[in-house]
Amino acid sequence: MKENTQYTEDNIRSLDWKEHIRLRPGMYIGKLGDGSSADDGIYILLKEIIDNCIDEFVMGAGKTIDISIKDNIVSVRDYGRGIPLGKVVDVVSKMNTGGKYDTRAFKKAVGLNGVGTKAVNALSSFFKVESSRDSQLKVAQFAQGNLELEEGPSETSKRKGTKVSFTPDETIFKKYKYRNEYIERMLKYYVYLNPGLTIIFNGEKYHSENGLKDLLEDNNNPEDLLYPIIHLKGEDIEVALTHSKTQYNEEYHSFVNGQYTTQGGTHQSAFREALARTIRDFYGKNYEASDIRKSIISAISIKVMEPVFESQTKTKLGSTDMGGNFPTVRTYVNDFIGKYLDNYLHKNPETAELMQRKIVQAERERKELSGIRKLARDRAKKASLHNKKLRDCRVHLGDMKNERRLDSTLFITEGDSASGSITKSRDVNTQAVFSLRGKPLNSYGMSKKIVYENEEFNLLQAALNIEESIEDLRYNNIVIATDADVDGMHIRLLLITFFLQFFPELIKENHLYILQTPLFRVRNKKETIYCYSPEEKLEAIEKLSGKPELTRFKGLGEISPDEFRHFIGGDIRLEPVMLDKSMSIEQLLEFYMGKNTPDRQKFIINNLKVELDLVEENQL
Template sequence: MAKSSSVSDYTEANIRTLSPLEHIRLRPGMYIGRLGNGSHPDDGIYVLLKETIDNAIDEFTMGFGKRVEIHLADRSLYVRDYGRGIPLGKLTECVSIINTGAKYDSETFKKAIGLNGVGQKAVNALSLEYRAQSIRDGKSRLVEFYQGKLKKEGKIIDAPAGERNGTLVEFTPDPDEKLFGPDFRFRPEFIEEMLWNYAYLNRGLTLVFNGKSFRSDNGLKDLLAKKLTGEPLYPMIHLEGDDIEIAMTHGGHYGEEYYSFVNGQHTTMGGTHLAAFREALVATVRNFFKKDYEAADIRQSIVAAVSLRVMEPVFESQTKTKLGSNNMGPEKDSPSIRQFVSQFLQQHLDNWLHRNSEAADAIKAKIEASERERKELAGIRNIARERAKKASLHNRKLRDCRVHLDSKDKRAEDTTLFIVEGDSAAGSLTACRDVQTQAVFALKGKPLNTYGLTKKVIYENEEFHLLQSALNIEDGIDGLRYNRIIIATDADVDGMHIRLLLLSFFLQFFPELITNHHVYILETPLFRVRNKKQTIYCYSEAEKQAALHKLGQSAEVTRFKGLGEISANEFKDFIGENIRLEKVTLDHLHNADDLLKFYMGKNTPDRQDFIISNLRVEKDLVEA
């Protein structure tokens, strides 16, 4: 039995005082949220870039600098703005000493994104190498750091002739194992998505990334036009006022889809401003039509973007993904966000509906169609719930985990549901999963093709109803129990078909799971190459050849035909820290309806012709 610690073991020597730099590097999650390796858009390396660009955006908002240049070279980022430039005498302090900056002075930065003087210091502290240069009125100064420690502090010198005012920041995230790790990499598509959001929210600003320009002339209207994956039911509503901009329409899909922003920050987790919009929308529509419609029927199929400018916003974390402020400003007489948004919609949306009677009629028809479907589902839903209660006593489809997304546990964001085909794969995965955060849902075969069907099928089909119940998304994704939904099927024709059927189901009934980045595809190895000393798992033919070159042509090669063939001891390597995931997105899709119709509809001759025209045999692929 281990000896218990005594009071004498706890002394003054156990007490430590960390410097700000040490604290940031020891507890990076408090400053940038997650670390990650760059495979997720919320990973820390993108937060470092965002914190750097935010400073340039604040300058633009104050009327200085209409261009920001970003360049990615390998794993280093360069950001150049043309604002006023950091005051040269305080350059070192502004990028290295926490709680130092101009944003405490509300006259200088009235509605800035960051207000606590932490962001750029965190970028510096979490970078292997960091350099900042400021140019002001023909003078320049350069400072350089290594792992947050000052390496070189240049003197104030004359700037090159013609060099414009502004700030230049260049950094390389630290590949230390305790930070971003040696395998991190930036994904240009995530950076481009971030830059588009900046462009939509800052009309007149041009951002240039590796030579590609990002600019918007119509603000949130352009954002929705890019995000829409089907035809809207009526022309887009675009409303603007002091400190607020809203764009919205209804589509033909199920669910609600929102993009919310505060002071230019993409609040992916919403907050008080989004809650205020959803509530005010319902109140305004009810008042306009003089009918007490259900809130869910009014918001069904909505696609909307909401942007607010707030004085000294309070976010629920340093990563600023959820607004916590209740008021538009810190003053006692400042209106609440709820009042502000409500008054704006009651005036401007009501006016728009009066001026656009055809669109108003389309909205009314959509609400009433949703109402009819909801009532039709009521009886079926009750029967399905009773059936599910009985089935759940014996059903072993779901091997649940202990932590869920809606809990306050620090690992809530790690919660994952793996959807697998068959009991064999489920058994291997269940045996090696993390029981705290990883759950497994086993399909019994190929699920039903839901294309063209109504939501009634979810309640008539036991498997889909149990999946919906496991995810807890019957009434929307606010109660979602897992942050990641990972489709884990075999890498064969049947596995690909099941994958398409599941994606079709999510696109048809719960597209917000995809637009909110909750759905992923699990990449599993195709080959195992090993000799007596080393084992290498390969995810492609090219990786297999590289492994054979390394271990020798005599190495043993195993081809995995299905997940059920992979032992639990091996499987744990593929669902832990080394997990390979492909995020499912709609970013490059212009019309989800057309895509589903072609691949999942009953247009068999068209698909057949397409397959014949594009068929390539294995010999051709190898030669290519």
């Protein structure tokens, strides 16, 4: 058999730095996305630039960062030392060039490898850097990583520092939109980790005096917390912790050198271990670690010399050493918690008593659940062998070396026709489907026991792999995909109630979404436009002129798999489910699923306005 494909020297090519980044953006910024998810690439671009400003602040240069986003032009200005003028172009466009390699200039920096700014440059249709120092200004402007303009150094009266402006390239980030909620959350984390720093975003000021204590207070309603937050600080470590009255699982916010390590790592493992050991020693009882940590809400931040992360997006710490003359991360965290948490509990007996009561309650609940858990696991094992509810995908969130892991998605659907359409049109690599049988149970006010007794909830928990901890979550995005009608709205509320009641941290960490699907299709022989609201429908009719064909989709099952491919592919529209911090979780559950109230009726009617408009329209 003749071999057609030749493999010669001509097949070997070297990509320059910007080509490589543009060809494989996932290696540098994780997933692309459109801005509907907090870990989408457009936020990573912003973060990479801010990280450099933070490193300046940490080195004692510049206490304010100005950020603005207008018409998709992102601008970030610090008042640090400014990039050395002769190296401005090199720092933003030459790989393996940067100040972070010199540990004298940046002792405990976040952006260690100098790739971040280059990635932003390569992935931006417009990128401009301005450095001001010693009354001199240097400016360089790029497009897709190509230098287009270089000016200076010239005399300037501007304050010293660096300003970077960029526009994410729409050929890579399609139909993207920055969501202020995600940016505000990111900026809050920066100020929690850097007390004394002020960030001004579009005119709004962010500042924190109490670090990680502020983080836990701002993320939770005080009524949900069992006792006042324990706040401990050391030379290169800070810890805040409390227990929740309402949630079941453990919740951790962990940071290294100001970097939010969403996947944890050696510092978080050491913290969990140290908590259990210190509390056992304090009470003199050999409590189970899971009972001690059940319902904990906590945050830990450490500073490490030359940290090793498991990916470019720095979501998991791999380092075992603190650097310098310090011991290992594990020993350092263990010694700190062992000393300072023990002291705190001795000085605050009321907190110590509340904590012990919570541990004893967790122990009692675990023993009550142990029998039913075993039955449920056996049932789930049998079901998973022929589980028709879950059609899994190949890539999961825990696959740390797979650049598509952040795209991993579980669609929760209702009814065979809807799940059939999604199953046939999904990307089998990153999209899984879980089919509900009718309306799920209303779990409001029920105990965790119901998760094991109810087959559907138990299988959903098993599919997500969140029984022990959300650290093991298998999918980055959990998407509720129901019809846009009264029944669909009710199913959404029932599912949100389930997550709010038993796994609120999934919502807090922005993993839960509602799938937006089109209500109308407007088309002529040349073009098809899908519309998500009556307003979009009117615009489409006007655009196509004449008498275009108009189709109203009443349910997901009516949309053919070929068409559905668009709505869960590149053009997917997701609406994030977010917690309202002004209401406690108990209040939220009572509002949504308690006794029927006029408030809830008004809420549902307002949220189904599109549906009611359609009914009136059909009656005309």
